Amino acid sequence: MTTAALIHVVVSGLATGSIYALMAIALVIIYNATRTLNFAQGEMLMISTFVGWAAWEALALPLVVVLLVAVAAAALLAWAIEWAVIRRAISATHFDVLIITLGLSLVLRAAAGLVWTHDQFPFPSFFDNRPLVLGPVRVAPVSLGIIGGSLGLMLALGALFRWTRLGRAMRAVAQNQRAARLMGISVERVYSASWVLAGVVGAIAGVLIAPVVFLSSSMGLVVINGFTAAVLGGFGSMPGAVVGGMLLGVLENLAPLWLPAGIKHSVPFLLMIAILMIRPSGVLGRARQRKV
Amino acid sequence: MRRAALVAGGAVLLAWPLLVPRYFVFLTSLIVVNAIVAIGLNLLSGYTNQLSFGHAGFFAVGAYVAAVLTVREPALPVVLTLALAGLATALVGLALGVPCLRLEGLYLAMATLAFGFVVVEAILNLDWLTRGNDGLAVPVARLGPLALASDAAKYYLVLAVGALMVAAAVNIARTRTGRALLAIRESEIAAQASGVHLAAYKTLAFAVSAFYTGVAGGLFAFVVGFISPDAFDVFLSVDFVAMIIVGGLGSIPGSILGAAVITLLYDWLAAFQNYRPLFFGLILIGCMLFMPGGIASRVPRRTPPAR
Numbered sequence: 348m349t350t351a352a353l354i355h356v357v358v359s360g361l362a363t364g365s366i367y368a369l370m371a372i373a374l375v376i377i378y379n380a381t382r383t384l385n386f387a388q389g390e391m392l393m394i395s396t397f398v399g400w401a402a403w404e405a406l407a408l409p410l411v412v413v414l415l416v417a418v419a420a421a422a423l424l425a426w427a428i429e430w431a432v433i434r435r436a437i438s439a440t441h442f443d444v445l446i447i448t449l450g451l452s453l454v455l456r457a458a459a460g461l462v463w464t465h466d467q468f469p470f471p472s473f474f475d476n477r478p479l480v481l482g483p484v485r486v487a488p489v490s491l492g493i494i495g496g497s498l499g500l501m502l503a504l505g506a507l508f509r510w511t512r513l514g515r516a517m518r519a520v521a522q523n524q525r526a527a528r529l530m531g532i533s534v535e536r537v538y539s540a541s542w543v544l545a546g547v548v549g550a551i552a553g554v555l556i557a558p559v560v561f562l563s564s565s566m567g568l569v570v571i572n573g574f575t576a577a578v579l580g581g582f583g584s585m586p587g588a589v590v591g592g593m594l595l596g597v598l599e600n601l602a603p604l605w606l607p608a609g610i611k612h613s614v615p616f617l618l619m620i621a622i623l624m625i626r627p628s629g630v631l632g633r634a635r636q637r638k639v
Numbered sequence: 640m641r642r643a644a645l646v647a648g649g650a651v652l653l654a655w656p657l658l659v660p661r662y663f664v665f666l667t668s669l670i671v672v673n674a675i676v677a678i679g680l681n682l683l684s685g686y687t688n689q690l691s692f693g694h695a696g697f698f699a700v701g702a703y704v705a706a707v708l709t710v711r712e713p714a715l716p717v718v719l720t721l722a723l724a725g726l727a728t729a730l731v732g733l734a735l736g737v738p739c740l741r742l743e744g745l746y747l748a749m750a751t752l753a754f755g756f757v758v759v760e761a762i763l764n765l766d767w768l769t770r771g772n773d774g775l776a777v778p779v780a781r782l783g784p785l786a787l788a789s790d791a792a793k794y795y796l797v798l799a800v801g802a803l804m805v806a807a808a809v810n811i812a813r814t815r816t817g818r819a820l821l822a823i824r825e826s827e828i829a830a831q832a833s834g835v836h837l838a839a840y841k842t843l844a845f846a847v848s849a850f851y852t853g854v855a856g857g858l859f860a861f862v863v864g865f866i867s868p869d870a871f872d873v874f875l876s877v878d879f880v881a882m883i884i885v886g887g888l889g890s891i892p893g894s895i896l897g898a899a900v901i902t903l904l905y906d907w908l909a910a911f912q913n914y915r916p917l918f919f920g921l922i923l924i925g926c927m928l929f930m931p932g933g934i935a936s937r938v939p940r941r942t943p944p945a946r
Binding site for chain 2: 383384386400401432436442443444445446447449450451452453454455456457458459461465469571574575578582610612613615616619620623624627
C-alpha cells in the first residue's frame with residue numbers, strides 16, 4: 348500500500364474519529380455531572396439533526412442557520428428531558444437512570460420514525476465533493492472539514508471548562524458534589540447545563556456527520572462508538588475522550604487492510620472488550636480508588 | 640390454599656393445548672422460553688446487580704448450538720441437545736464473566752452490550768456453519784422414537800424444561816447461594832466482609848445465567864423452527880431487560896410475569912410495528928419512575944421474604 352493511500356485512510360479515519368470523540372465528550376459531560384451514562388445521546392443527536400434538516404427542507408435556509416436550528420432544538424430537547432424525566436429520578440440508583448435513558452432512546456427513535464419515517468435522507472454539506480489533491484495525496488474536503496470543525500468545538504469546550512464560571516462549577520461538581528454544593532454551586536443547575544451542553548455538542552456532531560452517513564433514524568447507533576471512544580480514553584476524562592475517539596476512528600479504518608473484511612463492524616466492540624479487560628481505566632485515565 | 644392454587648395452575652397448563660387454539664399454544668411456549676431467559680437474567684442482574692445488555696448473545700449461542708447439533712446429528716435426543724446448548728453457553732458465559740469480574744456498573748453494561756454485537760457478527764461470518772444471513776432451518780426435535788413436530792408436542796417439551804428450570808431457580812434463590820448473591824447486590828463490601836467469596840459467586844451467577852439463557856435459546860430454535868442472526872439483535876437484549884424490570888428485579892415469579900407481559904405486548908403490538916419501541920420505552924421509563932420494584936413488588940406477600 349502506498350503512503351498516499353495510507354494518508355487517505357488515516358485522514359478519513361480521523362474524520363470519523365472526530366465524530367466519535369464528540370460523542371464521547373457529550374457522554375463524559377453528562378457522566379461527570381450525574382455519574383450516569385446517557386444511552387439516549389445518539390437519539391438526541393439524530394432528532395436535532397432531523398429538526399435542522401426539516402427546517403432546511405421547508406425554508407431552504409442557509410446551512411449556518413440550519414446548524415443553529417439543530418443546536419437550538421438539541422438544547423431544548425436536552426433541557427426538557429432533564430427537567431421532565433431525569434431530575435425526577437435523581438435520587439434513584441445509576442442503574443435506574445441507565446434504564447430510563449435506555450427507554451428514552453427507544454421512545455425518541457420510534458418518535459423520529461413516526462414523524463420522518465425510517466428512510467435515509469441526503470443532508471446538505473458545508474464542503475465541496477471534489478477531492479483535494481496535494482501532489483500524490485488525495486483527501487476529501489469533508490474529512491478535513493469534520494476534523495477542523497470538531498477540533499474547533501473541542502477547543503471552545505476546553506476554554507469553557509477552564510475559564511468560565513459555569514465550567515468551573517461543572518468541574519467542581521464532577522470532583523465532589525457535596526463540597527460543590529457547600530461552596531454555593533447550584534448542583535441542579537449544573538445537571539441541567541450539562542445536559543444542554545451535551546445535547547449541543549451532539550447536534551454539531553450530527554450536522555457534521557449527516558452528509559457522510561446520510562440522515563436516518565438509526566444514525567443514533569453512533570453512541571456505541573462514542574462509549575468505546577470514551578472507555579478507550581478513560582471514562583470521565585475529556586482529553587481521553589478525544590484521544591480515544593481519534594484512535595478508534597483510525598483503527599476502524601485500518602483494521603480491514605490486515606484483517607478479514609467481515610470484521611470491520613466488530614472492531615469497536617472487540618476493542619472495547621479488550622480495553623475493559625486489560626486496562627479498564629483507559630489509555631489516559633487513572634485507576635479510581637474505591638473508598639469503603 | 641397455596642398448594643391448591645399451584646395444582647390447579649399446573650392442571651390448566653397441562654390441559655392448555657386442548658383448551659385453546661394452536662396459535663395460543665405457540666405463544667405460551669414463547670412465554671415460557673422468555674421466562675427461562677428472564678429468570679437467568681434476573682439471577683445475574685436482579686440478584687447480583689450485574690446488569691447485562693448482551694443476553695441476546697447468549698440466547699443466540701444456545702439457539703445456534705442446538706440447531707447445528709440437530710442438523711449434524713438428527714438422532715440426538717432433544718434433552719441432550721438442550722443440555723449441551725446450555726453447557727456451551729455457560730462456557731461462553733464463563734469466558735466473558737471471568738474477565739468481567741474487574742468491571743462494575745456502567746462498564747459491565749457496555750462490555751456485555753459489545754458482546755451481543757460480536758456474537759451476531761460472528762454468526763454472520765461463520766457462514767459455513769451457520770449459513771450466515773440466510774438463516775438456518777431447525778430440524779424437528781427427537782426424543783428416542785418420538786418426533787416433536789406438532790405445536791402441542793413442542794409446548795410440552797418447553798413446559799417440562801421450564802418447570803425444571805423454575806424449580807432449580809427457586810432452590811438456588813432459597814439456599815446459601817441465593818442469599819450470597821442477594822448479599823452481593825446489597826453491598827459487595829459487606830458481603831465480602833461476611834465471608835462471601837465475591838469472585839466465585841459472581842462468576843457462578845454469570846455461568847448459571849448463561850446456562851439458563853442457552854437452554855432457552857435451544858428451546859426457541861425448536862419452537863420457531865427457523866433462526867437467523869437478525870432475530871438476536873441488541874433490541875432483543877433490551878426486551879429481556881424490560882422483562883425483569885417490569886416483573887421485578889430479584890424475583891422469580893416476577894421474572895415469569897414480566898416475560899408474559901412483554902411477550903403478550905409484543906404479540907398484540909405486532910400490527911403496530913412502529914409504535915412498539917415507543918410503548919416499550921415508555922414502559923421502561925414509567926416502571927423506573929413509578930414502580931421501581933416491578934409487578935412483583937405490588938403483589939402483597941403473605942410471608943416476609945427470607946433474609
